[in-house]
Amino acid sequence: MRLRDPREFRENLPVTRKYVYLNHAAVSPTPLPSLFEAYRYLYEVANRGSIAVNEEEEDELYHIRSKIANLIGAYPDEISLIPNTSYGVNLVAHGLEWKRDDNIVTDNLEFPTVVYPFLKLAKKGVKVNVVKTNPYNFEEDIISNINKNTRLVAISHVSFNTGLKVDVRKIVKAARENDALVLLDIIQSAGAVRINVEELGVDFAIAGGYKWLMSPQGSGFIYVKRGLIEDPPFYGWKTSADYLDFNPNKFTLEKGPRRFEIGTVDIAANLSLAKSCEIISENMELIESSVTYLSQFAIRLAKDHNMEVITPEEKRAGIVVVKVKKPKEVAKELLREDIVVSPRGEGIRISTHFYNTEEEVQKTIEKILEIERKLN
Ligand SMILES: Cc1ncc(COP(=O)(O)O)c(C=O)c1O
Numbered sequence: 001m002r003l004r005d006p007r008e009f010r011e012n013l014p015v016t017r018k019y020v021y022l023n024h025a026a027v028s029p030t031p032l033p034s035l036f037e038a039y040r041y042l043y044e045v046a047n048r049g050s051i052a053v054n055e056e057e058e059d060e061l062y063h064i065r066s067k068i069a070n071l072i073g074a075y076p077d078e079i080s081l082i083p084n085t086s087y088g089v090n091l092v093a094h095g096l097e098w099k100r101d102d103n104i105v106t107d108n109l110e111f112p113t114v115v116y117p118f119l120k121l122a123k124k125g126v127k128v129n130v131v132k133t134n135p136y137n138f139e140e141d142i143i144s145n146i147n148k149n150t151r152l153v154a155i156s157h158v159s160f161n162t163g164l165k166v167d168v169r170k171i172v173k174a175a176r177e178n179d180a181l182v183l184l185d186i187i188q189s190a191g192a193v194r195i196n197v198e199e200l201g202v203d204f205a206i207a208g209g210y211k212w213l214m215s216p217q218g219s220g221f222i223y224v225k226r227g228l229i230e231d232p233p234f235y236g237w238k239t240s241a242d243y244l245d246f247n248p249n250k251f252t253l254e255k256g257p258r259r260f261e262i263g264t265v266d267i268a269a270n271l272s273l274a275k276s277c278e279i280i281s282e283n284m285e286l287i288e289s290s291v292t293y294l295s296q297f298a299i300r301l302a303k304d305h306n307m308e309v310i311t312p313e314e315k316r317a318g319i320v321v322v323k324v325k326k327p328k329e330v331a332k333e334l335l336r337e338d339i340v341v342s343p344r345g346e347g348i349r350i351s352t353h354f355y356n357t358e359e360e361v362q363k364t365i366e367k368i369l370e371i372e373r374k375l376n
Pocket residue numbers: 025026084085086087111113114156159160185187188207208
């Protein structure tokens with residue numbers, strides 16, 4: 001599906017008929033072509049049970065892996081399907097081998113799931129350094145905390161609560177100089193802006209599918225660079241190379257990406273994800289330019305109205321956070337007007353995807369100003 005104009009895509013999104021939907025950093029509506037992929041499969045299972053399942057799984061789900069891999073510049077055998085981002089971070093936390101006094105560098109702007117899994121490593125003497133930072137000195141603050149004991153740097157590509165798009169390559173360079181690995185949470189960037197994991201140089205990249213990738217909850221993936229975590233932290237029947245022998249007395253560790261998929265995968269959700277990845281890949285340039293145009297439009301408009309913008313204008317993707325006095329009340333009032341955004345931290349998070357319009361952004365900013373005047 002090649003789009004000439006981002007707005008053409010609105011006919012695939014019933015949400016646009018009623019709502020000004022600017023909440024893709026929370027949950028995206030699933031576009032109809034992706035929804036139909038899941039529906040087609042579930043309908044087949046309803047009619048033909050295991051026959052349909054076996055057909056879909058025949059190629060070891062490489063038809064799904066390859067579409068995800070294509071979107072992020074990875075090889076299909078580096079993509080494993082996982083139920084959510086948190087699971088992926090845990091795979092890394094418990095899949096790497098740690099030594100006492102190893103440290104992990106992360107920061108106080110992260111979504112909790114980038115930090116919490118590592119706290120469980122305290123028992124092994126591993127230290128978690130949650131660097132206090134801000135969207136303006138982020139890279140410098142992270143880099144100055146990397147040292148010879150740093151085993152892993154765990155950060156998000158785009159910050160969920162400030163909208164900062166991190167200069168990942170700078171951080172990867174400093175990590176490499178100290179023999180540290182880099183984990184990148186890409187749930188707030190994949191689908192909104194171009195990503196190439198090889199160019200970025202990261203070792204692990206993880207995303208659930210339900211935000212900018214416009215796919216159902218339960219879909220998601222982890223990219224693990226070839227050669228890393230060959231022995232996964234958890235074993236299940238699908239971790240075995242000969243899993244279809246169903247022999248509890250024989251276990252040969254699987255080498256491919258199935259090694260992280262301990263049991264049955266949510267095929268329907270991930271078929272949707274593969275379809276969304278296909279659509280996004282075909283239109284990546286148009287999508288990225290529309291996403292970054294709309295986020296800049298929102299920032300400029302907010303600034304023109306003397307609003308304080310938390311997101312750095314020069315380092316953004318699709319998230320824009322504008323400061324308001326009572327974020328939760330403002331978001332509630334906006335919903336009454338069928339405008340969907342999220343309150344985050346000290347502000348309102350506006351997250352426009354490529355199919356949104358300038359008019360929708362303008363209406364939202366004007367309503368925020370009106371509500372602020374009423375509430376304060
Ligand atoms: C940066 C980031 N990581 C992860 C998540 C969600 O994690 P999960 O996919 O495990 O629900 C969010 C959700 O808002 C997020 O913003």
